[in-house]
Amino acid sequence: MGSLGKDEQYLDIVRDVYAQAATTPQPKLCCTTAPIWQLPGLKVPTVMQEMNYGCGTTVHPADIGSDDTILYVGVGGGMEVLQLAYFARRPGGVIAVDAVGAMLEKAQANLQVAAEENSWFEPGFVSLREGDALALPVPDISVDLAAQNCLFNVFTREHLDRALSEMYRVLKPRGRLSLSDPIATRPIPAHLAADPRLRAECLSGALTYEEYMAAIVRAGFGTVEVRARVPYRVLDRERYGLDKHLLLESVEVVAIKDPMPEDGPCVFTGRTAIYFGPEEVFDDGKGHLLSRDLPLSVCDKTAEALQRLESPHFLVTGSTFHYRGGGSC
Incomplete structure (x- = not known):
């Protein structure tokens, strides 16, 4: 150097x-x-x-x-x-x-x-x-x-x-x-x-x-x-x-090394979203399809967006800091 x-x-x-x-x-x-x-x-x-x-x-x-x-x-x-x-x-x-x-x-x-x-x-x-x-x-x-x-x-x-x-x-x-x-x-x-x-x-x-x-x-x-x-x-x-x-x-x-999204990086910290509402599939309009009763790993941005819906049909977990792939951002 x-x-x-x-x-x-x-x-x-x-x-x-x-x-x-x-x-x-x-x-x-x-x-x-x-x-x-x-x-x-x-x-x-x-x-x-x-x-x-x-x-x-x-x-x-x-x-x-x-x-x-x-x-x-x-x-x-x-x-x-x-x-x-x-x-x-x-x-x-x-x-x-x-x-x-x-x-x-x-x-x-x-x-x-x-x-x-x-x-x-x-x-x-x-x-x-x-x-x-x-x-x-x-x-x-x-x-x-x-x-x-x-x-x-x-x-x-x-x-x-x-x-x-x-x-x-x-x-x-x-x-x-x-x-x-x-x-x-x-x-x-x-x-x-x-x-x-x-x-x-x-x-x-x-x-x-x-x-x-x-x-x-x-x-x-x-x-x-x-x-x-x-x-x-x-x-x-x-x-x-x-x-x-x-x-x-x-x-x-x-x-x-993905392109940086306009709304910031997709950071996965082991958070999960579970939908249990009346429909078979919930579509949040942003590319996320949640099948009823099936847990989906989500990035922190998506987890926070789902929480802001204040829906009685969602459970969104906190960060576990343990993630092995298969999620959605």
Whole structure:
């Protein structure tokens, strides 16, 4: 990235932390909240499991198409790119980018181990590239699925906007961006947000849920799906100089490169509408057909519009922050 300004110097510390993690596994660097994939014929080497630096599930197998070109940013020990290569079994089917040379070298070595333990896998299935999330070494409109796990939360807000814009740039129309990051249940105090080591350790760079979602929308994604939102860590008042404990959560989001609707993005947070009126089907005149007695997943805009009808024949649930598709916006 060239010379760093004052506001960018934290990136040096982030890279130092992960360079150390490349040579010596750091089990407390992140707190993974999801199990390793259990798939027929897939064996994840122990050395990869020891370097599993993440905060949730980045990509679900159901989101991966058979011909997808997949981009993964922040390689770590290579576990996630191995899992993705299970589906993209062709040369360069997975592009893996990392800014830390030592981490790329370790990932390359780990992928060689994976090839010895998995008869189906060839290291050439993964194209390892040294590069920056703020300037991806990937052509425009060339990727079907992009993903990152517990990386974007270390960025400042300006850099987060740049990283999201880069992901948007490389995605094809209708391409998907899968994200997993810590978020904060209230704003991170300034004395913690300014600590670059805590930021590198995925503790003090977290935005609130509202701020995080707003950043995704600013990048241009017209559809955003919240797949999960669960407890991650606690910043306790004694160790972190707080007036009260601060809960961090892990949020999993899929953002789709759809055109932005005139009335704003379609954001799915697990809300459901059920119609139980006298007609077999209710038509709201905006493209939503609700069959009587059958629940329909709806985006937040549609849920709020149906609630404004004040009809006695609707039940509209609140956000569960758990959505798996099939809804209507």
